Amino acid sequence: MKQPLLAISLMFLYLVSCKPPSQDSASSDENNNAWTLLIDGPSLDLWKGWKKDKPGSAWHVDNGVLTFDPEIKDRGDLLTRQQYENFEFHLDWKISDCGNSGLMYNVQEGEEYHVPYSTGPEMQILDNSCHPDAKIDKHRAGDLYDMKETAVVNVNRAGEWNTIIIKSKNGEVEFWQNGVKVVAFEMFTDEWSAMIENSKFKGWEGFGAFRKGHIALQDHGDKIWFRNIKIKTL
Numbered sequence: 076m077k078q079p080l081l082a083i084s085l086m087f088l089y090l091v092s093c094k095p096p097s098q099d100s101a102s103s104d105e106n107n108n109a110w111t112l113l114i115d116g117p118s119l120d121l122w123k124g125w126k127k128d129k130p131g132s133a134w135h136v137d138n139g140v141l142t143f144d145p146e147i148k149d150r151g152d153l154l155t156r157q158q159y160e161n162f163e164f165h166l167d168w169k170i171s172d173c174g175n176s177g178l179m180y181n182v183q184e185g186e187e188y189h190v191p192y193s194t195g196p197e198m199q200i201l202d203n204s205c206h207p208d209a210k211i212d213k214h215r216a217g218d219l220y221d222m223k224e225t226a227v228v229n230v231n232r233a234g235e236w237n238t239i240i241i242k243s244k245n246g247e248v249e250f251w252q253n254g255v256k257v258v259a260f261e262m263f264t265d266e267w268s269a270m271i272e273n274s275k276f277k278g279w280e281g282f283g284a285f286r287k288g289h290i291a292l293q294d295h296g297d298k299i300w301f302r303n304i305k306i307k308t309l
Contacts, residue, residue: 109307113155114141125152125191125291126184133294141301143176143294152191153292154182160287161244161309167302168200172233174297175208176200177220180241181288183281191291194281196222198241198250198258200299202233213274217252221274225250225257236302244309246286 113121117136124130133147143153159180170176179195188194197220201208208214213221216230217239229252231237240251250258261267262283276282292301 110305111307113304113306114139114302119153121156123154123156125154127151131294139302141292141304143292143299145294145296145298150294152294154184154191154289155291155306156289158287158289159243159306159308162242162306163309164241164243164290164306165238166304167236167238169231169236169300170200170202170233171298172202173205174202174233174299175206175295176297176299177293177295178239178241179291179293180243181283181285182291183285183288185281188281191289191293192220192282193279194283194285195288195291196220196248196262196283197293198239200239200293201230203228203230204232217250217257219250219258219260221276222270223258223260225252227255227257229253229255229257238303242309 114136119130119134119136122130122134130153131147131149131151133144133150134153135142135144164180166178168176177192177197177200179191179197182191182195199214199216199218199220201214201216203209203215213219213224215225215228216237217225231253238253240249242249242251246262246264248260248262249256260270263286267283271277271283290306
């Protein structure tokens with residue numbers, strides 16, 4: 076009887092090993108394995124305004140989607156309350172026709188800084204089809220704004236969702252857009268200093284100089300939607 080029992084046991088182990096992970100296990104991983112959901116329900120408790128304790132009312136959550144409405148006067152950029160250093164950050168975005176926005180990281184709020192992009196490098200968010208910036212190298216969706224252009228242009232048109240990722244660890248940074256690594260660079264090197272010198276940020280003391288900071292979503296005056304916003308430390 077030992078051989079049949081052994082065969083049954085081996086078959087059971089094989090079937091278990093081939094079983095794809097269930098939705099429950101994936102959900103458990105997202106909620107418990109170092110991920111922080113930055114939009115979890117209708118609250119914006121994990122966010123603040125630029126140099127303000129609370130976000131402007133132009134930012135609101137509806138059915139898990141964070142919306143920026145420029146028609147509401149109480150506006151401004153949206154920042155994570157927490158600062159991050161080594162991290163992986165995910166979100167989906169879609170934008171209105173000819174719209175412009177951006178995602179910044181390593182943002183600091185010192186008195187000498189007037190806007191989040193005074194310090195924070197930016198992953199550009201843009202409707203490439205008709206916004207004027209789309210005619211400028213390094214200003215298109217997915218670019219490291221004004222510093223490095225994407226390896227491929229793969230943004231979806233206005234009104235359609237795009238998925239982006241920023242991975243930052245010990246100064247090595249990757250931008251991912253719609254499943255493709257579109258930009259990679261290393262900060263705090265001679266090459267990084269040269270990139271700054273050849274950009275509009277030349278002479279901006281503090282720009283790209285910090286190893287940690289807030290993550291910011293930009294109010295650029297156009298309607299935009301975000302969802303599936305989450306982060307984990309690396």
